[in-house]
Amino acid sequence: MKSRFAADEAERRVRAVRDDPAGRVALAAEAYPAALVGYGRAELAFLRWELARGVLHPELGSPWWRAVNDRLLRDKMEGRILAAEGGTASTPGARGWQEFLAAPSPSSWYRAHNRSVVSGYLDHVELAVNECAAERFMINVTLARMLFTHALIERPGLLLGRFARLGPRAGDPRTRSVGLFLNLRNVFPEVYPLGDISVEQVITLEGRVARMIDYGLIVPKLDATYDFAAETLQEPRLPALIADGVLRYAGPTVPATAFRADAITRLVASATRRH
Known part of the structure; x- marks a missing residue:
């Protein structure tokens, strides 16, 4: 009752x-x-x-x-x-x-x-x-960021390598630092619907810090992040939402080649690689 x-x-x-x-x-x-x-x-x-x-x-x-x-x-x-x-x-x-x-x-x-x-x-x-392709891209990035931030708490070594000790603090939902990952106000356009905005334009509009997070930290660890989430949340369908470095929830919205890393994001990806 x-x-x-x-x-x-x-x-x-x-x-x-x-x-x-x-x-x-x-x-x-x-x-x-x-x-x-x-x-x-x-x-x-x-x-x-x-x-x-x-x-x-x-x-x-x-x-x-x-x-x-x-x-x-x-x-x-x-x-x-x-x-x-x-x-x-x-x-x-x-x-x-x-x-x-x-x-x-x-x-x-x-x-x-x-x-x-x-x-x-x-x-x-x-x-x-x-939803339009750009909106679906934002939807996918939102999910990837949430799952990644959870893993910072429970499996920081999986995502940050030698900097694992920073994970629990950075991902704690009670701290301001978690806003780097979950506050999208300065990352994506604050309008709806997006109209004629393309996925490529959304990617271009991302600031340097957002690009470093998405393409230096998250994209290189997509498989590990979604496998972790599938296990922890007991939801085996999660890994099917990515493939070959592409976010595929509700259909692929952007090719893997669109995630071209610059020197800084490549450095971040290398520095946080699991050894």
């Missing part, structure tokens, strides 16, 4: 803010008890970026971005209710949030957050396919 109530109540609360972008932000923040508000820093910053882009607008926004956010909010609210009342979660994501609230840590936060987001991605491929 408690389990069914939690799922139904979570759905009711998400439905109440579905056409209210600012209400989505408030509901997302409400899922964190006062002692844990720091864990919501990166998530809420990302949500405000979505709000600024307009992707959550009930009429002019993106059905895909709205659906994925629905899933995250629903899982969070169900997990919050279950953490207080007890019961069994209806989804792996909700169970992750229940476990995070029972034993909060950077690792349990990423397992909860990323499992919910990954479920949203995999459940709504048909909506993503309808």
